Amino acid sequence: MNDTEQNQAATESRNNNSKTVKKLLLVVLAMFGFGFALVPLYDVFCDITGLNGKTNKTAVAYTATTIDKSRTVTVQFITRNAQGIPWIFEPVINEITVHPGEITLVSFYAKNKASYDMTAQAVPSVSPGLAANYFHKIECFCFTQQPLRAAEEVEMTLQFYVDVELPEDINTLTLSYTLYDITEKSS
Template identity: 75%
Template sequence: MTQTTDQNIKKTVKKLVLVVFAMFGFGFALVPLYDVFCDITGLNGKTNTEAATALIDGVDESRTVKVQFISRTAQGIPWQFAPMTNEISVHPGEMKLVKFYAKNESTRDIIGQAVPSVSPGVAAVYFQKIECFCFNHQPLKAQEEVEMALQFYVDPELPEDVKTLTLSYTLYDITAKVES
């Protein structure tokens, strides 16, 4: 093998190893990229994680949107968790308050965390929460029960073809994560 071939081989190897590391990094870069992409497009039905300020503009009374509430508990959390209103009709821009009921049915203290998701996904960014129990951890002592409030409005910019919004909450046990 000649000297130049040897040098060329080293050069190519260096470049390729660089590509390998770059692509390994790219795999991880996909995580924040996906979040940004979903934030803009509402692709994965995630709603804003921060409270919206109350809307100043008027209410669009020409339209009515149906908002449905569903809830489920993730595996391993012994809570009762259900919306107290299953469905309401709202005008876009109109403020509404609904409540969810939760009860810790176990004999130990548990910290819960509700994670919201809106379907259809395109509507997620138009669902604005002014106050939501999902913004905070929800600690419940053994056998304790609580009514939790959700104050929201639907942005009047909501695309015309969306007539029904489904808001789904999944409740997770995050006790171990908080304590560690």
């Protein structure tokens, strides 16, 4: 191989390397864009399908026209505190049996065990995820922030109904709340 052929081979190799680097940069940019778009796309998907147990974030009007007395559904209540929140947070009752279409009122107890004032926000989730579309909160403490002074305690209410259109194979719903400290965000 003479010098001219070697120079051509080196130039061709640099051109191929340059093309490869450009392609890889485009792939990296596309992956970053896809990753960035996943969160809003997932939220839309969950809203449409009812997956992930997301419930309504605002009060709904009671729209049931009948109460299905021939059927009962067990609604279980679970609470947990996010890491670092020194509150007692628990349902007054752990489960209740309701008829679809019937308005039900339950209470939750909270106490700020910290030596300082705090504000918390409860985030709900329903399982099975499909049932979230049929669990309607008329009034819920989770719609608003919950400020509590040091050592203060409160009973918070949830008013809800289970839609009569709930699929027949779902007999038990679990409503889970996670309590988050939002003191800094609420100031």
